[in-house]
Amino acid sequence: MKTTRWLIAAVMSAGLALPAPAQAAGLKGKIMIDGSSTVYPITEAVAEEFQEQNPGVRITVGISGTGGGFKKFGRGETDISNASRPIKSSEAEAAKKSGVEYIELPVAFDGLAVMVHPSNTWCDSMTVAELKKLWEPAAQGKITRWNQIRAGWPDEEIHLFGAGVDSGTFDYFTEAIVGKAQSSRGDFTSSEDDNVLVQGISSDRLALGFFGLAYYDHNKEKLKLVAIDDENSSNGSGPILPTRETVEGGTYQPLARPIFIYVNKKSAERPEVSAFVRFYLENAPTLVPEVGYISLPGEVYRLAANRFEVKKSGSVFAGGGPKVGVTLANLLEQSR
Template identity: 45%
Template sequence: MKNWKYFMMTTMVGSALALGACGDDAETTEKETPTEEVTTDTAEEPEAVLEGDVSGDGSSTVAPIMEALVEEYAAVQEAVKVTVGVSGTGGGFERFIAGETDFSNASRPIKDEEKAELEAAGIAYTEFQIANDGLSVVVSKDNTWVEDLTVEDLKKMWIEDGTTKKWSDINPEWPAEEIVFYSPGTDSGTYDYFDEVILDEADLVKKATLSEDDNVLVQGVQGDKNAIAFFGYAYYLANQDTLKVVKIGGVEPTNETIESGEYSPLSRPLFVYASNKALSEKPAAYDFMKFSLENAGEMAEAVGYVKLQDAAYEKGLADLEAVK
């Protein structure tokens, strides 16, 4: 755009000079008017290039949104390097508390003990909600018997009670086959949320395969008709050709039921917690967070989560501006 503007300005000036030189040579005046030198300043100040490193870590559930934001941001600010780890919500907070990251992604609200540790470390922070999620319970497409489960069914299945869990224990009409469990790891905010609303802090079944990597859970369920797992809605959508989502209390997770809260109790908010020091002292960190809040809704929808109301993002931007 700047080259085009420069071309138009120099063309217009050149035309004006040419027209001034095209008078009739035969017509002269006794006293020539001195010609004023025409000068134009077409040089533009070069735009400042934003540079720096920004680091984050945390929730694997938030990761698809953040990865999309990082990719889009790289096209806007090529000299800023943003790196984001996926060690789970709890693991992300550990690094955040240690002062190793500028922001931490979380699929649950920050815990009181984490708040206390941040305060003790002298780290002030700001909470930004970026999207909503519906924690999704899934089975294999080859599972032909499970369509709907209640919260009580989930408790009976997932809480350790010393027995071998079989599908027929939940419904006598279902196969007398052992249930194979796949769960997010204990550092995951998804695990924490499930623990809060389903397990009531009781022990998870001991035979469950745990992983911080949701793709491991997806692959486990895909390959076993007796398997069941839970993880973020986006991971279900990305694999819905090979997975079947289970209704909870007759309600299927969709954008509409998650946003309205009808998909209860497994609808939940997703967060980014950012260091106030990084936001105020690192222009790249502030700029990336501003870009994230301005584009989080679009990116959330693009990767399969549910965007917030515009007012929520406007509040986030106002909170961000207050920190600067």
């Protein structure tokens, strides 16, 4: 059976005869990264650039979600974890149990945008109180028409869209608006895939939804942004639209959140990992805006880099999960 032999040879060579890539001089080793899909584009950009300069280092980035990433990180299976919210106390506990210490580094801002259909003429702005009235668990089945939110808005149904309930985005939105993470009405269309939400809102005249600002930037013609008023004039008065300036300047509150990477302290002792983290913080100001996120003030990157150099472990959020309206510089300053 000549053909059989040929067939087996073909199958085997397809599997085993792949050429080993040439190793360049300089840094070598592997860096395993996993976690949030929100942070993924930033880490991907940094990894791409870093690998171009250091071909000997092999970086892999997964997308298991913030929670899934922390599970692996807590077992010591990954070197760096992408996170769209601070580590929770239960996750910090798990890491402690297996002896994993970590350094928490903020890398960018993500604005959460509230959006309606472009032909919606009435809804230009909302207060946090109105959003709470609309999204809190008690609203389920009761607040179903636009005029129930504000008198003068049309007596028509409202159709709600939101981020998937397992995402850090949902955690943060509920924390910021309702006051408690994961506390929300359940009768809305949710999806882990923000493109599905873009589709939903842009094809429904009566829709309202929320998701990451980056997705608005690429679908401007299909959506209309809603300005948010937190009724607190100390950080800008009146309704404020999310833009680069208002998110970075801290006036678009409470729906702007910092996003993080967590570095395993033991991994950080390896030269390739520490070189990567330094490279990350140095290049974030240019790479973060390139992939649609908002970079942190230069001061915060400097404080974060400092935090990394002195290997300061633990979370400035004291394991409390999402925190609303934080000024990062303050937090980092305090924890020095």
